[in-house]
Amino acid sequence: MLQVVQPNEPAYQLIVQKFGRDILLENGEINREKLGSIIFSSSEKRQLLNAITHPCIQKAMLKQIVKYFVLGYRYVILDIPLLFETNKLKRFMKHTVLVYCDPQSQLSRLMRRNGLSKAEAEARIHSQLSLDEKCQLADHVIDNSGDWENTRLQVLKLHVKLEESLDFLLLRLAAVATLTVIGGLVGFFLRQYFH
Known part of the structure; x- marks a missing residue:
């Protein structure tokens, strides 16, 4: 933003x-x-x-x-805070990942990071779907409630899974085929026009 x-x-x-x-x-x-x-x-x-x-x-x-x-x-990570609330972009995502933490950690981290009062932080949290609801909607959940090393290991495990996936291949082949056809048609029409 x-x-x-x-x-x-x-x-x-x-x-x-x-x-x-x-x-x-x-x-x-x-x-x-x-x-x-x-x-x-x-x-x-x-x-x-x-x-x-x-x-x-x-x-x-x-x-x-x-x-x-x-x-x-092979993949792109998009940070979309309101992905599940707006539901407009979710259909374009092959995988969705939610970084989760327990509600008390969420509240204290938001207060500390943004310098908010408890009431202000709670108002922001309540303006969104609950973390439990988001967990149900996400394809992958990374639990960020614990220490940094635990979170890092979960991220690395997901990275390996996405890197090994062939999901990107079909889309890339379709794009190359489409561009090849378009390029061929443009070339054909240019040759016809200039000859």
């Missing part, structure tokens, strides 16, 4: 127009803490912000996916 809300980006202009200049820092950037306090206290404001940012974020993600696909990567 950070890229699409930078000054001179279309989403930035709309956010400032809809939420006012009071949400800006002195340097002109959006004060994420102030905007967060607005949207997490009003579901209408949150929906408005999502309606502004999500199309821009999705476009930026699509560019990244195409870039890494062309570079030959």
Whole structure:
């Protein structure tokens, strides 16, 4: 989200127009803490912000996916906090991964990371599906409740599984075949036109 809300980006202009200049820092950037306090206290404001940012974020993600696909990567990791809530992008995902932690850890980590009060952190948590609901929807769950080494081992295990998967191969073959056909047709028509 950070890229699409930078000054001179279309989403930035709309956010400032809809939420006012009071949400800006002195340097002109959006004060994420102030905007967060607005949207997490009003579901209408949150929906408005999502309606502004999500199309821009999705476009930026699509560019990244195409870039890494062309570079030959077997999979791309997208960090989509509201994947299960919006349900718009899930159909494009072959695998979904949820990084889980117990509810008490979730609350304390959010308070510590964002400098939020308990009430503010709880409001943010309750604006989303519960972690248990997300666990049911995810294809893979990484339990981040324990120590860093345990989490790291789970991530490595999933990485090996995805690297060994041939899911990417069919899509890549279909893309190459499609591009070959299009290239052949363009070449054929160009030869016909110039001869």
